[in-house]
Amino acid sequence: MKRRNVTRVHRNNEVAVRSSFQWRLLFLTIICVAIVAAGFFYAARQHFATMEFGLKNSKLRKQVEDLEAERRRLILAKEVSLSPVEMKRLAQDIGLRELAAAPPTAAAIKAVEPQTPTLTSLPVEKPSEKKEVNPTLASYAVEKRSDNKAAKPVEAKTLVKPIVQQSAVKIASPDVRPRIALTDKRVADATPKSNSKLR
Amino acid sequence: MRPRKRPAKKDFRQVTFFRYMLIVAVMIVWIGGISARLVYLQVNQHEWLKEKAASQRIDVRQTKMLRGTIFDRNERALAVSVVVKTLFADATEIADIEKTATELSNTLKLNRVKVLQQLKEGKDLEKRFVPIAKGLDEETVQRVNAALETEGVRKGDLPKYAGLYWREEQKRSYPHQSLAAHVIGFSNAEGVGQAGIEQSQNDELYGAVIKKTQERDRLGRVYEEHVSEKEPPKDVVLTISSSIQFKAEAALERQVKASQARAGMAIVLDQRTGEILALANYPTFDPNKLQSITSENLSNRCVQGVYSPGSVFKLVTYSSAFEHHLLTPDSPIDAGDGTIEVAGHKFTDSHSIGRVDATKAFAHSSNVCAIKTSMRVGRDGFYEMLQKYGFGKQTGVELPAETSGIVRNPNKWNGDSLASMSIGYEIGVSALQMATAFATIANNGVRVRPHIIKEIRQSNETKTFEAKPESEQVVSSETARDMHQLMRAVVTSGTGRRAQLNGYTAAGKTGTAWKFDEKTKRISAAKYMSTFIGFAPMNDPAFTIAVVMDEPKVGGRDGGQAAAPVFKEIAESVLAEMQVPFDLTADNVAIDGDDIPEAVGNGVAKNAPSSEKHETDKSAETLPIPKTDSKEKKGKPDESELKPKGATKPKIEVEKGLVNPKDRFKT
CATH class of the missing domain: 3.90.1310.10 (Penicillin-binding protein 2a (Domain 2))
Known part of the structure; x- marks a missing residue:
């Protein structure tokens, strides 16, 4: 009897101690598992997000490459269609013929009446708006040499209107964008000062 | 009866421990086995497995960036x-x-x-x-x-x-x-450039x-x-204008076909900036069709071809004389009966012009007058001017295999070399070098290095290179203006009347030279190089154009007949495109008349059958060096030379006794 009582008391004490320890352990375990699970969950989410971004990035990169290739293809197509050779071929296809370059002679130039304006739309000076003409070689010769045999300033010369001026202007350059007929003002504006004529 | 012995009661703890240890042992063996396998796979077969995994997952692709x-x-x-x-x-x-x-x-x-x-x-x-x-x-x-x-x-x-x-x-x-x-040029299938x-x-x-x-x-x-x-590759921007290039090529092709020439060259140069606006060769090729390329049409003759320029080289002769104040455009020069003998070598004009001023002598392309002028300048002065103009050196244009031409050192010149060079023989030049020399005159004596690349940039528009060509004053602006006058006379009343433009003033010089025949190793009087180089408008040139026709066969073969019309065609169309105002006045139009024939050829050396041998041949470099002293005439011209001599042949004994004529053409 005495022995049993001792044991019972002992066991009761043991159970009480063990019971309190297990609850704490369980609680800690659950926390740890929750943390680990959350970590795994977070990592997985990050991983799949990365994968998703990667896929999108890859598609966008491909799109950029395709667009660049398309841009180049369009540039090529534009250049081919604007190429003088191609334009000439197409013009011939629709029945246009190349103008035979009529060789205008010096006689033809001289034959033109200097005072008679033949082509009003051409860059011809108005008589009232005489431009300053640079001293020519002849006038230079006057300055330089005492024997001024050849000295003959040509400042006030009237421009000759060559008979082929119109055809010269009509020559269409593939580089030159469509222009409106040249008015006097436009002609004056277009008068090149230096080689800014060339873009 | 002996009571049965009760089996010994096993110790519960002992049993638990045993069972626990058994499980632990099994676990150790199991985990140990797995670990051993893992070690084996990850250590011994690491590389193989890594490669296998990578091949399943990783794809390596190699492509080439698009060429600029x-x-x-x-x-x-x-x-x-x-x-x-x-x-x-x-x-x-x-x-x-x-x-x-x-x-x-x-x-x-x-x-x-x-x-x-x-x-x-x-x-x-x-x-x-x-x-x-x-x-x-x-x-x-x-x-x-x-x-x-x-x-x-x-x-x-x-x-x-x-x-x-x-x-x-x-x-x-x-x-x-x-x-x-x-x-x-073009690039091959591997994307490597092969030309241009x-x-x-x-x-x-x-x-x-x-x-x-x-x-x-x-x-x-x-x-x-x-x-x-x-x-990344870069983009290259050229100075070429495709429009001007097209016009130059079209005009050149027409003339080459019309005159049945072997080839043709045309260069349009902006003399102010040194930018090449067009550089045309005919025959040409289509770089899209590589099978159409042959050795004949592949060569860029404008920068790779060397030829004797002929009379266009008189530009250097006369400008040297003007620069050294030995001559003015009005100075008289006597051409006599149109022949002159220098160191046993007889040079002739196409026609006798008698005593004329320098302007007319230049306009009529008189060989005799040019030779006399060069004699006044002397070999040192002439050679110095050659170098200043850039002959004998590459122009530096960004095209492959550019020739430097052939200019011999004065100590290798023969007795008649100066005379020959003054009319464009015994010297080898490229069309671009000649165009640059004329551009120098057009630009008031300032030589700007020709270039064909405007800029190089990255795809993001950042410029990595921008052309800033160097310039150099070769001759004074006074000399350049004198030369303008001479060159204008060529177009109005000289050998280049066919270069007169409609509505514009033009200035230039014709040149017609015998060609060196590769087969006979001699210059051939049957093969010509016909040239016209000029600029327009004369007072404010917009550009310089050089046209060279190689072996024209049909029609006129002079530079004034074969090349000048191409100059005219290109210049008129380009001036119209650039909207340059007309500047031709009634006083400066060309004078009507028949074509003036141009002096062709380098004359004949007396007692020397091999004298026809072309001096620009590379073998000329091996010619014996004549022993000469520096007794050449320099300074003011000798008045006696300028006196009219009527029908008497003006014979100048240059370097008399210093050169043995028999030795001059030894090789």
Whole structure:
């Protein structure tokens, strides 16, 4: 009897101690598992997000490459269609013929009446708006040499209107964008000062 | 009866411990086994497994960056690389070859038998790359993808058809075909430049290899990509204007065909900036069709060809005399009966002009007057001027294989060398060198180095190079203006009347020279190099144009007849395009009259049959060096030389006794 009582008391004490320890352990375990699970969950989410971004990035990169290739293809197509050779071929296809370059002679130039304006739309000076003409070689010769045999300033010369001026202007350059007929003002504006004529 | 012995009661703890240890042992063995296996796999088979995993997941693709674009000055693309695709089959992956061949032939309009044969051969030899169709554009690719799409095929790439794949390639295209072909050049199938700017700027234009490492998921979709690329290629912007180039080429082609010439060259140069606006050669080629290229049409004669310039070289002679104040445009020179003998070498004019001023002598291209003028300048002065103009040196234009020409050192000159050189013989020049010399005069004596590259830039528009050509005053502006006057007279009343423009003043010089015959190793009086170089308008030149016709056969063969019309055609169309106002007045139009024949040839050396040997031949470099002293006439001209001598032959005993005529042509 005495022995049993001792044991019972002992066991009761043991159970009480063990019971309190297990609850704490369980609680800690659950926390740890929750943390680990959350970590795994977070990592997985990050991983799949990365994968998703990667896929999108890859598609966008491909799109950029395709667009660049398309841009180049369009540039090529534009250049081919604007190429003088191609334009000439197409013009011939629709029945246009190349103008035979009529060789205008010096006689033809001289034959033109200097005072008679033949082509009003051409860059011809108005008589009232005489431009300053640079001293020519002849006038230079006057300055330089005492024997001024050849000295003959040509400042006030009237421009000759060559008979082929119109055809010269009509020559269409593939580089030159469509222009409106040249008015006097436009002609004056277009008068090149230096080689800014060339873009 | 002996009571049965009760079995010994096992200790519960002992049993628990035993069982626990048993489980631990099993676990140790199990984990140990796994660990050993893992160690084996990860240590011993690490590389193999890594490669296998990578091959399943990682895809490494190597492509080439698109080669840089070549633009003209107006941003018109002259050479562009585009992406094209090749459809290829991995024959080992195709199960039903017959069906695949049928579908491919239907989609791509190919010969079914050929496709089947290709696939069968590939299957037998286990080929993983059997090209089916090459160089397909994006439109065709999309059509093929749509047509070949098969359900149930799990592939990350298009086309969705087992065993078929696309491979990206690049193709170099020249949209303007033969336009400026000699300037642009071409590149080969590997994308390496072989001629022209493509060759000289290959390092800038070259499309480096791009290595792409792609990681793919189980469906083959790329989810990560590492791109390792080198510096991207650059774009090159030229000074060429495609419009002016087209006009120059068209005019040149017409004249070459009309005169049945062997070849033709034309250069349009902006003398102020040194920019080459057009550089045309005929015959030419289409860089899109490499099979059309031959040795005859490939050479860029404008910068690679050397020839004797003939009378256009008198520009150097007269400008030297003006620069040294030995002559003025009005100074009289006596051409006598049109012949002159120098160191046993007889030079002649085409016609006798008697005593004339320098302007007329230049306009009529008198050899005698030019030789007399050069004698006044002397060999040192003349050689100094040659060097100042840049003869004997490369111009530095950014085109491959540029020639430096042939200019011998004065200590290798013969007794008649100065006379020959003064009329454009015994010297080798390129068309670009001559054009640059005339551009110098047009630019008031300032020589600007010619160049053909305007800028080089990255694809992001950042300029990495911008042309800033150096300039040098070669002759004074007074000399240049005197030369303008002389050159104007050539067009108005001299040998170059056919260069007179409608509405514009032009100035220039004709040149007609005998050619060196490679077969006979002598100059041939039957083969000409006809030249006209000039600029317009005269007072404010917009450009300088050089036209050289190689061996014109039909019609007039002089520079004034064969080359001047090309100058006229190009100049008139380009001036109109540039909207340059007309400047021709009634007083400065050309004088009517017949063509004035030009003096051709380098004369004849007495007692020396080999005298016809062309002095610009490279063998001329080996000529014996004549012992001369420096007793040449310098300073003011000898008045006796300028006196009219009527019909008597003006014989100048230059360096008399210093050169043995018999030794002059020894080789």
